[in-house]
Amino acid sequence: MRSIVLNNKIIEYDLKHSSKKNVNIHIKPDMTLAVSAPRWVLKGELERILYNKSSWILTNLESQKRLLKENKTNILENGHVIWFMGEKYRLYYKQADKNFVCMVDDIIVVYTSRVDDLEYSKGVFLKWLKAMAAEEYTELIEKYRNKMLKKYHIPEVSLQVRAMKSRWGTCTPSKKKITLNLYLMFAPKEYIECIVLHELTHFLEIYHNEHFYSIMKEFMPKCKQYQRELNKEYSLISKNI
């Protein structure tokens, strides 16, 4: 582990050499800074790059610290607080003959046939979450497609739900297909709606240009704000599971 002083704070970072041309910086879920750089970048040059990026680094470290403190990380372990559609729940695993999941008040109980095997039990929870997501997302796609159909042509789409690390959704217009991130289920409904609308809008405009956002705004005036808040508040969740 190397370290550098940025704005009077000692920041530790992990340096990896990569074959890519650029220096890449990101913050890992455990709050350490990961830097990857080509082998030929000298230490002084690397530190200069880190200095130039210091406000980005410090702001992001601060906000990740806050999210960790507020438990917005969804560590799927027994007794942990997790987020489900923007609400806090406590997650418990209990031994049972059959796998199933129950939600009572603010508790989610995962009944699992192998309670001592956390990876297995997490799988039971995630399988249930995927079924819930498929139902929720399908409903929201229908809702927004119907709204948009009054003015635009949007084809019937097929939905894929997938656990993704770095994107909330993707749209493949040629295949009439939308893929939505499973972990979007942890975020409040309005944020999920925002991504659904975003992907549907791609059937009318491929690029994230003014035209794109003017269409989105017709159906959700606060779409930009929601997208920003979603990334700020919930991006750590999807990276930490």
Ligand SMILES: [Zn+2]
């Ligand atoms: Zn997009």
